[in-house]
Amino acid sequence: MYSIGGKYMPEFCNWTVEPYIINSKTRYRVINKFTKEVLDDAQGYGFKTELKARKCYIYKLYHPM
Numbered sequence: 555m556y557s558i559g560g561k562y563m564p565e566f567c568n569w570t571v572e573p574y575i576i577n578s579k580t581r582y583r584v585i586n587k588f589t590k591e592v593l594d595d596a597q598g599y600g601f602k603t604e605l606k607a608r609k610c611y612i613y614k615l616y617h618p619m
Contacts, residue, residue, distance in 0.1 A: 569593055571607045576600055582607040 571582050581600025584593045584607055594611050601607035 569611065571601075571604050571611075573604070574600065584608075584611045 568587055569584055570587050572585055573580050573582055575581075576599075579600075581596075581602065582604050583595035583600055585591065586593055594607070594614065595601075596607075596610070601610065
C-alpha cells in the first residue's frame with residue numbers, strides 16, 4: 555500500500571473494490587485485479603460503501619489475525 559500526501563493510491567495495488575448487487579442493494583467487495591478472486595466481502599454481506607471496503611481491507615493487511 556502506498557499513501558502519497560495522505561491520499562490512497564489504488565493504481566499501485568494488485569487489488570480493487572468493485573460494486574455488486576445483493577438483495578436489490580449495491581454493495582462492495584474487494585477483489586484481486588488479475589485473478590478476479592474475491593479477497594473480502596464482509597462475510598458475504600458486502601460493504602455499504604467503497605471507502606469502508608478499502609479501509610477494512612487495508613486494516614486487515616497490516617493487522618493479520
